[in-house]
Amino acid sequence: MLSVKDMSFKGKMLLYAAATTSTALALCCVAVMAAQWIEWRREVPRRLAIQADIVGMNASAALTFDDQESAEETLRGLEADDNIVLGSICSSDGTEFATYRRVGSEEVAVEEVGPSGHRFSRSRLHLRRPIVLDGAEIGSVHLQYDLRELYGGLKRLAAAVAGGMLLALVGAALVSSRIQRVLARPVTDLADAARSVAEHKDYSVRVVRRTGDELGTLTDAFNDMLSRIQKRDTALQESHDTLERRVHERTVELANANAVLKTEIAERKQAEEALREREQRFQDIAENAMEWIWEIDASGKYTYTSPIVEELLGYKPEEVLGRYFYDLFHPDDREEFKNAAFEVFAQRGHLHEFINRNVHKNGKTIWVSTGGVPILDEKGDLLGYRGADIDVTERKEAEAALRESEARLRTQNTTLVELARSSALYKGDLKATVMQIAEAACYSLSVERTSVWLYADDRSKMQCRDLYELSADRHTDGLELALADFPRYSAALEEGRAIAAHDAHTDLRTAEFSTAYLTPLGITSMLDAPIRVGAEVVGVVCHEHVGQPRHWTPDEEYFAASIADLVSLAIEASERRRKEVELRQAKEAAEAGSRAKSEF
Amino acid sequence: MPDVLSRKATKCSILMVLAVSALLAPTLPVGAQEIDEAKSLKVKAAYLYNFAKFIEWPDGAFEDEQAPFVVGVLGDDPFGQILDDTVEAKNVAQRSVKIQRLHWNNKADRDKLKNCHILFISASERSRLDKIFAALEECPVLVVSDIHDFARDGGMIGFVLEKGRIAFETSREALEKAKLKASSRLLKLARIVEPSKRSR
Numbered sequence A: 001m002l003s004v005k006d007m008s009f010k011g012k013m014l015l016y017a018a019a020t021t022s023t024a025l026a027l028c029c030v031a032v033m034a035a036q037w038i039e040w041r042r043e044v045p046r047r048l049a050i051q052a053d054i055v056g057m058n059a060s061a062a063l064t065f066d067d068q069e070s071a072e073e074t075l076r077g078l079e080a081d082d083n084i085v086l087g088s089i090c091s092s093d094g095t096e097f098a099t100y101r102r103v104g105s106e107e108v109a110v111e112e113v114g115p116s117g118h119r120f121s122r123s124r125l126h127l128r129r130p131i132v133l134d135g136a137e138i139g140s141v142h143l144q145y146d147l148r149e150l151y152g153g154l155k156r157l158a159a160a161v162a163g164g165m166l167l168a169l170v171g172a173a174l175v176s177s178r179i180q181r182v183l184a185r186p187v188t189d190l191a192d193a194a195r196s197v198a199e200h201k202d203y204s205v206r207v208v209r210r211t212g213d214e215l216g217t218l219t220d221a222f223n224d225m226l227s228r229i230q231k232r233d234t235a236l237q238e239s240h241d242t243l244e245r246r247v248h249e250r251t252v253e254l255a256n257a258n259a260v261l262k263t264e265i266a267e268r269k270q271a272e273e274a275l276r277e278r279e280q281r282f283q284d285i286a287e288n289a290m291e292w293i294w295e296i297d298a299s300g301k302y303t304y305t306s307p308i309v310e311e312l313l314g315y316k317p318e319e320v321l322g323r324y325f326y327d328l329f330h331p332d333d334r335e336e337f338k339n340a341a342f343e344v345f346a347q348r349g350h351l352h353e354f355i356n357r358n359v360h361k362n363g364k365t366i367w368v369s370t371g372g373v374p375i376l377d378e379k380g381d382l383l384g385y386r387g388a389d390i391d392v393t394e395r396k397e398a399e400a401a402l403r404e405s406e407a408r409l410r411t412q413n414t415t416l417v418e419l420a421r422s423s424a425l426y427k428g429d430l431k432a433t434v435m436q437i438a439e440a441a442c443y444s445l446s447v448e449r450t451s452v453w454l455y456a457d458d459r460s461k462m463q464c465r466d467l468y469e470l471s472a473d474r475h476t477d478g479l480e481l482a483l484a485d486f487p488r489y490s491a492a493l494e495e496g497r498a499i500a501a502h503d504a505h506t507d508l509r510t511a512e513f514s515t516a517y518l519t520p521l522g523i524t525s526m527l528d529a530p531i532r533v534g535a536e537v538v539g540v541v542c543h544e545h546v547g548q549p550r551h552w553t554p555d556e557e558y559f560a561a562s563i564a565d566l567v568s569l570a571i572e573a574s575e576r577r578r579k580e581v582e583l584r585q586a587k588e589a590a591e592a593g594s595r596a597k598s599e600f
Numbered sequence B: 001m002p003d004v005l006s007r008k009a010t011k012c013s014i015l016m017v018l019a020v021s022a023l024l025a026p027t028l029p030v031g032a033q034e035i036d037e038a039k040s041l042k043v044k045a046a047y048l049y050n051f052a053k054f055i056e057w058p059d060g061a062f063e064d065e066q067a068p069f070v071v072g073v074l075g076d077d078p079f080g081q082i083l084d085d086t087v088e089a090k091n092v093a094q095r096s097v098k099i100q101r102l103h104w105n106n107k108a109d110r111d112k113l114k115n116c117h118i119l120f121i122s123a124s125e126r127s128r129l130d131k132i133f134a135a136l137e138e139c140p141v142l143v144v145s146d147i148h149d150f151a152r153d154g155g156m157i158g159f160v161l162e163k164g165r166i167a168f169e170t171s172r173e174a175l176e177k178a179k180l181k182a183s184s185r186l187l188k189l190a191r192i193v194e195p196s197k198r199s200r
Helices: A009-064 A070-080 A148-201 A214-288 A308-313 A334-346 A391-418 A423-427 A429-444 A486-494 A512-519 A555-574 A583-600 B001-053 B080-087 B105-113 B123-135 B172-177 B186-190
Strands: A082-092 A096-101 A118-120 A124-133 A136-144 A290-296 A302-305 A350-358 A365-378 A382-391 A451-455 A460-469 A473-478 A480-482 A499-500 A521-532 A536-546 B069-074 B096-102 B118-121 B140-146 B157-162 B165-171 B189-194
Touching: A009 A070, A009 A082, A009 A096, A009 A118, A009 A148, A009 B001, A009 B186, A070 A096, A082 A365, A148 A214, A290 A308, A308 A365, A334 A350, A365 A391, A391 A429, A391 A555, A391 A583, A423 A429, A423 A555, A429 A451, A429 A460, A429 A473, A429 A555, A429 B189, A451 A486, A451 A521, A460 A536, A473 A583, A480 A512, A486 A499, A486 A512, A486 A521, A486 A536, A499 A555, A512 A521, A521 A555, A555 A583, B001 B069, B001 B080, B001 B118, B001 B140, B001 B157, B001 B165, B001 B186, B069 B080, B069 B105, B080 B096, B096 B105, B105 B123, B118 B123, B118 B157, B118 B189, B165 B186
Parallel strands: B069 B096, B069 B118, B118 B140, B140 B157, B165 B189
Antiparallel strands: A082 A096, A082 A136, A118 A124, A124 A136, A290 A302, A290 A382, A350 A365, A365 A382, A451 A460, A451 A536, A460 A473, A460 A480, A499 A521, A521 A536, B157 B165
16 A cells, blocks of 8 residues: 555645545535534424414314314315324313324324423424413424425435535645646656756756745755755866876885885895894803993993893892992992093093992902993984993902012112112121111011021031011021931022922922921911022021911012022122222122112 | 232222213213203303403403403303303403303393403393393494304304304304404304394
């Protein structure tokens, strides 16, 4: 079934017209019919009542004077209306006085009517009217009216009305059909145009404006919309084409770019590989180098440290990272070194062989030589420093040792020079000279005991000419040693310049003295230098260290030898006292110079 | 239960009918006559009264609105109580009805004749009809009688017996002379007669 919604506009309009017209007409009909009915229901009894009254009045005399004939005659007048089936005059007690019956209705009887005076039965109207004479009811008139003719009339009326209604509808339909064609035209035009646009996408379609009402406005708006759409469509198409072109271009670009990218990626991969290798190289180097490689940020915090740091400073890399570089400095130097470093940083300078003292985790001093370069960003701002530290502790220690030995040498030199200048020596006072020499040597070498021994004339024993004990500040002499008891020692004396026995007990050359001599006196190291006069060994200068075994340094050996030489000089001087004064002076000067040379 | 009652009722009614017939049986022929007589008088009396409803008296016939309607009986009153009963508590055009019994011999009565509106002339006055008419000439008095040929003889309405019922004759001239207007309805019923010129 066609739903109202989907009907055409024309159809809807027709339907609307039909519906409204039919409703109006139908209501009209109903109203008319109802009015008729009501009217009729009221009118018919009234008219019948009038007739009854007339009959009653006319028959009143007959009734009063009991003239049945006359009464009947009066009733016969009812013949005129052939709808009246029965007319009956009844006396006051209700008995029929005179009755008229329509032809063919002989069996009809007077019926009750009820209080209103009339009653409608199926096809009859029963009416009763009183006959009043001079204010008194003398009887009544009963009429029975056949309604069929009236019904027929009503039916005809209804039919006529219905017919009229149909006619009206038809007329209305025709009229509305014509009108709606006119009205709907704009709508259908619009609809058709819209459909055409939708189907063929043809935006050049326009609708002719026919009316000046809202539909006309709609048409204008529609046309306007279409032209705008058309413009936009064209623009769209253009931009679409442009876009396509551009897309194509871009695609080509992209393809190229892609190719380039691929190459770049390949290169990048290579670069990454290279980078990885370099990183690995760096890592291998850094981790295995002896130098400690590090990086700090601009504030001085360690951001990278190679694992060597643990060996170098005792800290694990985790313990170092995040700490400031100056935290590791020795506290005494911290401020100084820190300021020096930051001065360099401020200049973005290179750190080159920056020697700084650090403290190992175990407390030991570690000297490092730091080399570093600044890390700068593109703008040139300092991001930090990176570099490498080398452990120069040994060197430093060596340098310290060197300085010490230098100091020692100077001291020794001074001592020797002083001794050489000794007046006792000039005078040839051997004893005094020996005492001087022993004391000076003791102080210079910082040994506990220094003794000067000379062979006896037969070389079987040695005599101690002087023994100086440092802590007691005491000179003693007179002790004698039989050389035959110490053969190895004697032999050693003859050979080398000096006997430097770091551990006197174990050194074979001096071991002979161990039990009898060394142990009782607590001597642990001996430095003995033979005294030669000419080519002969005539004695020995002994330097004996008490306490922890001591390692004689070469310079000390040379000093000992020099001391021995001084003694030999003193001996010679004493022998050639006055004769060789100038010679001695020159010899001393030359020997001092050559000693100084040989020391070095 | 209802069946029992109806059987009882039927029994009763049968008994009553028998009783009444027994009573009435001997008197029947005579009684019938008597009954007829009474009935006819009743009818006449009723007609007498009812004539008033179909006739218009001229204005002068009544003194005022309260004046009663006078029904006179001249001569021997055949009605007796019947007439009184008939008009008792009845009105004619809202006037009360008064009955006057009059006798010709009485002069006073003769004067009162004119005051009646309806006058029933008894059969006893048969011989005096002319005199009565003369006395009532042009007076608005409806003269009614059951004297034979009353209407022909100058009366206005005369009762006649017709087909077992009481009918009446009227003289239109008489009514006109008396200035009484009779309704056509009444006249319709009556047999119009011409007054004959005999017996004067």
